[in-house]
Amino acid sequence: xxxxxxxxxxxxxxxxxxxxxxxxxxxxxSELASTPDVLERADAILLPGVGAFDRGMGNLQASGLLExxxxxxxxxxxxxxxxxxxxxxxxxxxEEGTLPGLGWIDAVCRKxxxxxxxRQHKVPxxxxxxxxPRSGEALFxxxxxxxxxxxxxxxxxxxxxxxxxxxxSEYGETFTSAVRRDNVFGVQFHPEKSxxxxxxxxxxFCEGVxx
Numbered sequence: 022x023x024x025x026x027x028x029x030x031x032x033x034x035x036x037x038x039x040x041x042x043x044x045x046x047x048x049x050x051s052e053l054a055s056t057p058d059v060l061e062r063a064d065a066i067l068l069p070g071v072g073a074f075d076r077g078m079g080n081l082q083a084s085g086l087l088e089x090x091x092x093x094x095x096x097x098x099x100x101x102x103x104x105x106x107x108x109x110x111x112x113x114x115x116e117e118g119t120l121p122g123l124g125w126i127d128a129v130c131r132k133x134x135x136x137x138x139x140r141q142h143k144v145p146x147x148x149x150x151x152x153x154p155r156s157g158e159a160l161f162x163x164x165x166x167x168x169x170x171x172x173x174x175x176x177x178x179x180x181x182x183x184x185x186x187x188x189x190s191e192y193g194e195t196f197t198s199a200v201r202r203d204n205v206f207g208v209q210f211h212p213e214k215s216x217x218x219x220x221x222x223x224x225x226f227c228e229g230v231x232x
Contacts, residue, residue, distance in 0.1 A: 025049075026051070026063050028053075029044075029052070035104075065102070067102050094125065100226070104208055105173070105210070108207030114130070126202055128180040130178055130179070141193070149170070150191070152190050153190070187200050
């Protein structure tokens with residue numbers, strides 16, 4: 022694998038250690054970005070996140086990273102992969118909070134809602150689930166049909182443009198589990214917890230998806 026620098030945005034809401042460990046396993050150099058200088062040197066960026074939407078956006082705004090992150094992604098075209106809450110922050114807004122999202126994907130985040138008689142589908146959606154990717158997408162290259170990934174989430178992204186939907190999953194309904202617009206990628210699941218399929222997805226991203 023070509024040696025590039027992956028910056029993992031460290032803004033107080035992400036499972037950054039596990040991501041770094043997974044990247045190390047595939048021989049990929051990474052560095053935690055808690056200051057803008059790391060983002061300036063990055064060839065690609067991971068935006069992880071767990072927890073509530075407003076806390077995530079508030080932490081990102083307070084981190085001192087947002088201006089550099091936006092310039093590098095939006096103006097300079099550096100690839101970014103949002104993970105779990107990080108994917109939701111790519112949207113314009115969320116039902117979970119009041120703060121605006123990054124707006125890099127024209128989408129909103131909606132909470133799963135199932136009728137009381139549906140005892141099969143609980144919220145949050147937690148556990149292993151299949152992702153059906155759009156045909157020919159390099160982010161999912163080399164994976165057999167039915168590849169399983171690990172999810173933990175109560176909200177899901179609803180895209181205004183179907184062309185931004187990179188992959189879907191089923192949980193009481195069909196929901197968007199991966200997105201892409203140009204150099205902006207997002208996955209609702211946790212690749213760092215998804216064993217060999219998560220490892221392969223991160224490898225695909227690091228090997229130059231979208232660059």
